[in-house]
Amino acid sequence: MSACTDNWPEVEGAAKTVLGEDLATQIAEFRSQPHPESQLIAVLHKVQQKFGYLGVPQLDAVAQLMRIPAAKVAGVASFYHFFRLQPRGRFMINVCLGTACYVKGADRIAQKVIEELGIQWGETSTDGVFTLEGSRCLGTCGIAPVIMIDDEIHGDVTPDQIPVLLEKYLKKARQEKG
């Protein structure tokens, strides 16, 4: 999709519908600044804050409202690891990859999670329950290796405990769905 178009009001309206008036207004402010392209990362952060991830419709809408080629917007979004291109799972798994955890086998913990869920770093399980990410030191090195699921810390974790741990959250997700 090109950022240049002769039916601008229509395209602008559609982009506003995708992003909402609040974001569209903020983007208009960013665009009025001297080098709008340099504001792209800040804009994408705001979009991710609102939607939890950057989907194709949101990226296209940003391209239209910023008047930047869609390929460039998509390229920036996929280049930086802090941008999420898929919806987040119900539970966020953060495997601590800090030094203390690494020394105590964080890589084996991570590998077990990857095996159990069949996903890679940054991905969400097909049932939408889990998203896997690595994190820096979580500040609880005394109980390394540490894994955090949403805001719950689990310490002294072994690979064998991972299936039981995941099952606990899976049950919770099922209960929530009813």
Ligand code: FES
């Ligand atoms: S290195 Fe993992 S909690 Fe500090």
